[in-house]
Amino acid sequence: DQQVKQNSPSLSVQEGRISILNCDYTNSMFDYFLWYKKYPAEGPTFLISISSIKDKNEDGRFTVFLNKSAKHLSLHIVPSQPGDSAVYFCAATYYTGANSKLTFGKGITLSVRP
């Protein structure tokens, strides 16, 4: 059972436009959410995160929005650049006091066209 769902396997956008990557989760215990970015032949790297006490977190061109009632989060990239072309993984976790394992989605392949 996928607790973190990225239902769209791919997205293609024009350079300079907005990219919106969506993610849904089913486990109501999740209280911390992250996005990772992965280039071919490399491991995923941390991009941005958000705590459940917030509904928005911004870092430069990247903004993550969280809608707890809908169990939905999204990553906005504005403006999109060709170097943003990569696989984006949504991940979630909840704090248990000691362990902090991440549950990942399947990933979305973003292609930014020049």
Added chain:
Amino acid sequence: DAGVIQSPRHEVTEMGQEVTLRCKPISGHDYLFWYRQTMMRGLELLIYFNNNVPIDDSGMPEDRFSAKMPNASFSTLKIQPSEPRDSAVYFCASTSSGWSYGYTFGSGTRLTVV
């Protein structure tokens, strides 16, 4: 710091053979994770260690899979015997205790079982 180091980068083996994947975490990190990436399931957590002790191995698919962490600077994931359906990219990640946004992934081992 050289980051999380995985070896080999690529492994091609015949069905039935034993395969050993290796990981060196970042010095000072006390959590180590093994993930597997496939198109169908995305990034799946196989097992993780805290202070060299296995904490959760519920993601290990079968008894053919085993993992060890004999010391703080080395871990192995072994598959014996290997099967074609084990073909995937295997990632190792490490982080320091407390919270999970600090995962650092290795570059992965691409395993092909023919």
